[in-house]
Amino acid sequence: MAAALDPTDEAEGSHRRSGEMAKYEIQILAERCTGCLRCALACSDLYSGSFNPSRSRIQLLVSEDDWSIELGEECNECGVCVDHCFYGAMQKIRREGDG
Ligand code: SF4
Ligand code: SF4
Numbered sequence: 001m002a003a004a005l006d007p008t009d010e011a012e013g014s015h016r017r018s019g020e021m022a023k024y025e026i027q028i029l030a031e032r033c034t035g036c037l038r039c040a041l042a043c044s045d046l047y048s049g050s051f052n053p054s055r056s057r058i059q060l061l062v063s064e065d066d067w068s069i070e071l072g073e074e075c076n077e078c079g080v081c082v083d084h085c086f087y088g089a090m091q092k093i094r095r096e097g098d099g
Contacts, residue, residue: 024079024092026071033067033089035060039081046080056081 040053040060048055057075061068069089071077079092 022079023077023095024082025095026075026077026079026082027091027093028069028071029089029091030067030069031089032087033060033069034087035067036087038084038086039069039090042084043081046078047074 037053037060040056040058041051043056043058044050044052044054047057053060057072058081059070059072061070067089077095082090082092
């Protein structure tokens with residue numbers, strides 16, 4: 001089975017630790033979010049070693065009508081959370097000039 005959260009996986013050039021991390025512009029399409037938390041779980045697993053959304057660098061806020069998705073200040077735009085969203089609620093666009 002592929003190690004989807006392996007930070008050394010460079011299959012898409014995005015799963016690398018800071019310093020050589022590919023940078024993406026992360027676009028949020030919150031209206032598509034189901035609240036499944038796969039993005040937050042992937043981020044927290046990668047950067048904190050635990051499946052704990054509160055330790056991820058992405059925060060999902062619930063309001064009465066919809067979901068709000070915010071990337072925290074510590075987000076390094078690696079795009080791993082986007083890779084784990086099955087619902088198209090986030091998209092990544094490689095920044096110009098980045099490898
Ligand atoms: S892009 Fe930001 S929020 Fe998403 S996995 Fe990477 S560090 Fe976490
Ligand atoms: S993985 Fe996608 S659908 Fe699930 S909570 Fe994150 S943004 Fe929303």
